[in-house]
Amino acid sequence: MDQSRDGAWALLNEYTQSASLLKHALAVETCMRAYGEREADALGLTGEERAQLVERYAVTGLLHDFDYERYPSLEDHPFVGVRILAEQGWPEEIRTAILGHAEYSGVPRETHLAKTLFACDELAGFLTACSLVKPTKSIFDVEVAGVRKKMKDKAFARGVNREDIVKGAGELGVELEAHIAFCLEAMQRNAAALGLEGAAASAPAV
Structure with a gap:
């Protein structure tokens, strides 16, 4: 089984048809890759050692929800996906991190990889939501202060667990606003792939 980033992307697409779920996986991958680069530094x-570590972070981000569309129940996700990954020989560290991103699994987050996935998952989704409510639908128009304000608005993106965002930053040992800024900058650098360049980005230059 191809355990590269390309292999992870192929596996994700085999199990996932939803464009929004694919974009979420890419957003989490983007944040994870940036933290992987920071950890490697x-x-x-x-x-090669650096490249392998960074790719491990990226792959974990891509695969964390790959089973969700087919197996969305709390009884199945992410347990079914992790069994599939085990059968295919994916590393235990990646599988354990994916189990740990679901609080209800009871699996502790002991590695930096696992803590990073938990810290980035909900935040990546929230930053995407913050982008899509902008008139431009651009992540370049999202600011940390605005994100913090939206976190207090319980009616906004109510599916995102704010407590997990706060807890995740704490487990990672990063100040919340610094964590938001770090992930925001990472997603801005990858805005085209995430579909978050905004309407203005496609307008012709004058």
């Missing part, structure tokens, strides 16, 4: 990794 902190560890002083270079060359």
Whole structure:
């Protein structure tokens, strides 16, 4: 089984048809990749070691919800997906991190990878929602202060668990606003792939 980023993307698409779920996976991957690069720098990794660590973070982000469309119940997700990953020989660290991103699994988040996935999952979704309510639908028009304000609005993106966002930043040892800013910047750098460039981005230059 191809356990590269390309292999993860193929597996995700095999199980997921929803464009919004695919975009969510890409958004989480984007934030995870950025944190993977930061962790690699902190560890002083270079060359192949660095590339492997960063890809592990990215792949974990891509695959964390790959089973959700077919198996959305609390009894099945992410347990079915993790069984499939085990059968295909994906690394235990990735599988454990994916289990840990669901609080109800009871699996503790002990690695930096697992803590990063939990910290990025809900926030990536929330930043996407904040972008899509902008008149431009552009993530470049989203600011940290606005995100914090929206977090207090319980009617907005009510499916996003604010407590998980706060708890995730705490487990990662990052200030909440710094965490929001870091993920926001990562998603802005990948705005085209995420479909969050906004209406203005496609307008002809004058």
